[in-house]
Amino acid sequence: MGYLNHQQGYREGLLETRSIVKNGAFAVLTPDGLVNNVVPGFDDCDMSILGSPRMGARFVDYLVTVKNQGGNTQGFGGNGVQTFMYVVYGNVTATVDGQSYELAEGGYVYVPPHLELTFVNNNNGEDSRLFLYKKRYQEAEGVGKPEIVTGNVNDIQQKAYEGMDEVLVQDLLPADIAYDMNFHILSFKPGASHGYIETHVQEHGAYVLSGRGMYNLDNNWMPVDKGDYIFMGAYALQATYAVGLDESFSYIYSKDANRDIEI
Structure with a gap:
């Protein structure tokens, strides 16, 4: 079953895909072949792990569909890992260091590596979809520290x-x-x-x-x-x-x- 298109059972035609993976070089992943990954800390979420070190990347990307009152209240990132969240559609409430941010479609938040991100769906019972990212921060001498950044692409x-x-x-x-x-x-x-x-x-x-x-x-x-x-x-x-x-x-x-x- 491709969980994004909810198709089950046999296809009418041959099994085929545009997806291609060349580890370390490039990849194209189409929605049809994505599967649901269970990740601790993410409640009532369907999520696919996209780019990752197993593909050759030095970061991890996720596509997350947040249902009902789902989200992550355990904490995502921190301990040297920076995170970024972009709202493809829907509405979520993100919280970082005690401050909450209401993020609608096009909204985003960057969280520096010493802080954790939590979020809950806030879309009146409808799903929200997120593009989520994490990467271990690379320290450099004399460059200062990154700070929380939030906004909306429409602005x-x-x-x-x-x-x-x-x-x-x-x-x-x-x-x-x-x-x-x-x-x-x-x-x-x-x-x-x-x-x-x-x-x-x-x-x-x-x-x-x-x-x-x-x-x-x-x-x-x-x-x-x-x-x-x-x-x-x-x-x-x-x-x-x-x-x-x-x-x-x-x-x-x-x-x-x-x-x-x-x-």
Whole structure:
């Protein structure tokens, strides 16, 4: 059973999928094949573990569907692990260090590595869906400490990406060297693309929020759609064209930043 589409039993056609995993290099995971993982501390939640060290990532991404009054009251992150939560749809109440934040669709919160995140569903009995992230924080001398950041993407101005008016970016965290990672939303109008095929040391975990694209992943052109998850490993070739008629191809993604490579 693909728990997101609630389909059980035999399919009418052959078993097939667009999903592909090349450990350490790249992956595309479609909603159809995701399974429900039981994780201690998450109550009344359906969740799939997406990118993880077992895939070659240095972070962990989750897709979480929070039901009823479900959530995590035990605590997520802390003890050197920073976390980030983005509300795909619904409404949740997040609490960090005694302060509560009401997060509707497009809302997010970053929690530094010395604090824990808790949250409960607050969507009038309807489900909420979250894109959740954790990564061990990489200390660096003389750079200060990251702080709690919260906001909503609907309040963040879109900026032209690398001089292209048809490609827009939103930066969700401060451009501050205290943070060893960042989150962005990149949106391509139909027909728009990256200006070049990127090759870099940074890793990405991306969740497609809208539209469709053709993504070059390590020189493999892959179709991607709303609800897909994409992992891009260090030095994996990467670029995309937006396809479709009238909806922008948009995805939220993480990026490690502001640190040298440890040896």
